[in-house]
Amino acid sequence: MTDSREVPLVTGPRRMALLSFIDAGELPECARFEDTPTGYVLIVLWHEGRVLMVYERERECWELPGGGIEPQESPRAAAVRELREETGQRVTEDELRFVGHTRTAIGAAQRVLGGAVFTAEAREPRPFTANDEVSAVHWRTGAEPLPGGGLVQTVDEYIVELCRQAPSH
Structure with a gap:
């Protein structure tokens, strides 16, 4: 549970803070x-100044690729796996740059989870094939509307801006 006095940096749809x-x-x-504990990863994948967003079927929301860390898996290995599973994009662990740690409150119970954020550059993006988790991807330049509309996870947009301001981007 979150401390009721804790003011989030940003809140988003689906009760995320x-x-x-x-x-x-x-x-x-x-x-x-x-x-x-660190339980999830997010990947900010860039290509020619655009960032990859995924439309997550269950949450019906545009967000960054990422997901849970499996037992005995490092956050870096989880980032490589999640990116490949969700989007078909491939990076190596060495191509990932660690950006920072997050603490996020999720859902009605406001369960707090820790995350690791990585960024990388996609030199030659691969074609996307819809899967059980992700129905669409989009290389986004900024805050333009996304194809088909739908919610955008503002928490992830905030993280993208932090990465955009990072020294190597």
Whole structure:
């Protein structure tokens, strides 16, 4: 549960709230948190100044690719796997750049989860094939409307802007 006095950095649809973002320069990738273990990853994948967004079927929302970390899997390995499973895009662990740690409150119960955010450049994007989780992808330039409309996860848009301002982007 979140502390009712904690003010989120940004809130989004589907009862999501970004509680904190700790830049990689402040806290290394290997940092672990007892109160909020790292349970998910997000990937900000760039190509020619555009970022890849996915339309997640169940949540009916445009968001960044990513997902849960399996037992015995590192966040970096989970990022590579999730990106491939959801979008067909392929990067290696070495191509990922760690950007920072997140704390996010999710759902009606406001369960708090920790996340790891990575970014990479897609040199030659692969074609997308819809799957059980993701029905569409879009390379987004900014805040333009996405194809077919639908909700956009504003928490993820906030994270994209943090990555856009990062030194290597």
